[in-house]
Amino acid sequence: MQQGQITLPTGVTVRDPDGGHYVIEAVLSKEQTGAVYLVRQKSEPQKHFSLKEIITPTERERKHFLLEGQLLRQLDHPSLPRVYRSFEHDSLKRVYLLMDYIQGQSLDVLRAQHSNQRLPLSLILTLLSPIVDALIYLHRQEPPVLHRNIKPTNIIVRDRAHPPVLIDFGMAKLFIAGTTTGFFKGTLGYAAPEQYMGTTSPRTDVYGLAATFYALLTGTLPTSAVSRLRSPNRDPLKPASQLVPSLPPVVDQALQRALSLNSEERYPTVAAFWHDITAGANISSNPLLIAAPHTSSNEPEMVMSPSQPGQGHAPRKWRPSIFLLIVLGLLLIILLSIILVSRIYG
Incomplete structure (x- = not known):
């Protein structure tokens, strides 16, 4: 069956089990397993969403997709789209994920x-x-959430008031050691070798992030992992420094390590990779690169350099409100005492 035949045409309404109706306005992207649509809510036409679709999933895929959709709904981060619900459409034999539609330009x-x-x-x-x-x-969730499709087209830059957003959670997966997806999910040039075997881990996202960095920096698509595996004697992926001679050596070495074909040779975490990248670029004193990462409402606010994002909390910000109340109270007591004394001896 061809993709043109299986994607839904514009104007079709998809109904969820809770009674929500979503009208398809455009196809944002297509894949072998389905598509991502731009939809509007029929009851409130001004509201637009992204609707991720998986066509004719197996029973295992269906249950897994719906379960992951429920867990993705709990995510709350300013650089991630909000996931509202996952549901299935029995007559169409499709499952769906309803998410924020993020407007802006992709990094590509x-x-x-x-x-x-x-x-x-x-x-x-x-x-x-x-x-x-x-x-x-994402990686600190229990269980960790893997994105598995990090690439420039999946990072949207909005206005200056909002941070960039990582979109397309259609390939996201909960990391449970020892489990596999059974088939390839990813994008050539950005997918790590283990994605072709259906086995992924947080190191898979390290590879995708490094490949994205490489593409933005050099202006070239990284050589696919498959092509690199076919050339064991000479890696066809050129070091970034060959294309950008001014690149600091430490940054070049960090990229090469993060793009290792052997996942065990890569950085174990995204934070470790980013630490070496920013340290090598010597930007710790650059105020433009000081970010205030997202925290939940019950956590203290923190401000940190991206050289170690997400690692540890800064001390709680001093809140002067209690101190000021005490001072004002003392001043009020002193003022009342002066007034009282003046009345007694006045």
Whole structure:
């Protein structure tokens, strides 16, 4: 069956079990397993969402997709789209994930607008810092959430008031050691070798993040893991420094390690990779790269350099309100005492 035949046409309404009706306005992307649609809520036409679709899933895939949808609903981070619900449509034999529709330019479009179709190192660090914090947040969930499709087209830059957003959770997976997906999920050039075997871990996202960094920095698509595996004697992936001679050596080495074909040779975490990248770029004193990563309402606020995003909390901010109340109270007592004394001896 061809993709053109299985994707739903514009104007079709998809109904969820709770009575919500969503009208398809456009196809945002297509895959072998389904599509992502731009939809509007029929009862409130001004509201738009992204609707991720999986077509004719197996029973195992259906249960897994719906379960992961329930868990993704609990995520709350400014650089991640909110997931509202997952549901299935029996007559269409499809399952769906309803998410925020994020408007803006992708990093791939932004890259193409720059000279030589690549971004300067300082700008890449600024744009990717919130994404790194989002990935650290995902990997710290129980169980960890893997994105598995990090690439420039899946990072949307909005206005200056909002951080970039990592979109497309259609390939997200809960990491449970020893489990597999059974088939390839990912994008050539950005997918780690283990994705072709259906086995992934947090190190898979390290590879995807490094491949994204490489593409933005050099303006070239990284050589696919398959092509690299077919050339064991000479890696066809050129070091980034060959394409960008001014690149600091430590940054170049960090990228090469993060793009290792052997997952055990990569950085174990996104935070460790980002630490070496920012340390090598020597940007710890750059105020543009100081981010305030997302925290939940019951956690203390923290401000940190992206050299170690998401690691540890800064001391609680001093709140002067109680101190000021005490001072004002003392001043009031003194004032009343002066008035009382003046009346007695006046």
